[in-house]
Amino acid sequence: MMRKAILSVLLLLGCIIGWAQDEAAVQDWNEATRSYAAHQYRNAAEHYEAIVKKHEASDVVYYNLGNAYYKNGERGKAVLNYKRALKLNASNKQARENISFIHSKTPGAPVVLKDIFFMRWYHAILYKIPANTWAIAALIGFLLVLFVIYRMITGKIRFGYRWLSLSAIVWLLIISFAFTGYRQGKVNTEAVVLSSQAFLYESGDMTKPRMSVPEGTILNLIGQPKEGKVLVRLANGTEGWIDQADVEIV
Known part of the structure; x- marks a missing residue:
């Protein structure tokens, strides 16, 4: 009985804390929006930063934060947050275009080439899943290839070469995701x-x-x-x- 009472109290506290965090995020968002509209870009950036630090931020928050920093004359922080927005959502066209615009107005800045559409899809899928998960998926894919080969040898699968080709292609694609995720996260x-x-x-x-x-x-x-x-x-x-x-x- 006592254990149930304690669990109920903990659950209630968790709900209260969660509600308080959501309420604080809404307040920060509203204040950031108000400040941005009033051309108080430093204050807007501070409230967007509060959302990033205290709550789970989306690509929209990072994009707005980049806008606030750009309007405040801080190009470096603007690009940084546009890149973070793209890391969460590679299809955020506005963030990509804003980076190109900033670089076009910066003497000596490198030219940022636009990604081909299928590369944007590739990166969108890549960033949604951690590198460790891709590694596990690659192992599972390898086992799947071995299973198809086994079924072919034992003659228990129809259209064996087709299934082998399909499973091998999927496995190689997963390996590509795993390697790229590891390289970007650990090496580059x-x-x-x-x-x-x-x-x-x-x-x-x-x-x-x-x-x-x-x-x-x-x-x-x-x-x-x-x-x-x-x-x-x-x-x-x-x-x-x-x-x-x-x-x-x-």
Whole structure:
């Protein structure tokens, strides 16, 4: 009896906490919307950030946050949040176009190529599922291929080669998702330059500046931090070191 009473109290507390969080998110959203309409972009960004930190954010929240930062003159944070919106929803056309617009207005910024439509579908599926889940699916796919081969050998399956071809194609596609997810999550992490005075240093000499890197530049981290700097690769393939404090991971 006591156990049921405790469980009931815990359930009630959980509902109250959940309701309070939802209510707080609505308040932050309303205040952010009001502030944006009143051209108070810094305040709008702060309330969108509150939603991101305290609640589960959607691509719409990140997109609006990017808009608020752009209107406030913070191009780097704008691009960062547009990229986070795309990470949650690769088909967010407005976020992609806004990144291209910002880069077109930024001297020295790399040109962002538009993805082919099927690549947008590919990334939309990829980002919906964690890399570990894709790895498990790849293992299951491999076992499925072995099962089809076994059924072919024992003569217990019709149109065996067709089923084998289909299962092999599905398995290879899943392997592609698993490998890409692992590579992007572990090896080739995307980041955005937030500083207006960032420099790329020679890959062989971290003390020798090579070029300035505009705020809002998208790059890939390809090495572990060392002496306050991290090895990166730009969109044109140029590699070098950049101050770790000047970039933020997407």
